[in-house]
Amino acid sequence: MTLRRSHDCVRCGTSIDPGEEFGAVDVLDPVGELQVLVCVDCAADLRAFLDGTTNRKPGDSSGSGDPAD
Numbered sequence: 046m047t048l049r050r051s052h053d054c055v056r057c058g059t060s061i062d063p064g065e066e067f068g069a070v071d072v073l074d075p076v077g078e079l080q081v082l083v084c085v086d087c088a089a090d091l092r093a094f095l096d097g098t099t100n101r102k103p104g105d106s107s108g109s110g111d112p113a114d
């Protein structure tokens with residue numbers, strides 16, 4: 046996929062220019078397929094969320110985050 050014009054990241058609004066790296070997310074709505082573009086930072090966040098590698102563990106409600114050194 047190649048960008049022919051600038052797009053805004055659908056998540057944070059950062060401008061994505063042709064030639065820059067970006068992420069593309071395919072989603073569905075009642076009308077059909079949608080493809081949205083996200084910047085590299087948001088793509089990384091989204092990947093971490095989908096992989097379950099965000100800081101919060103499922104079922105862990107202690108809530109204080111990572112153990113501090």
Ligand SMILES: [Zn+2]
Nearest residue numbers: 054057084087
């Ligand atoms: Zn973004």
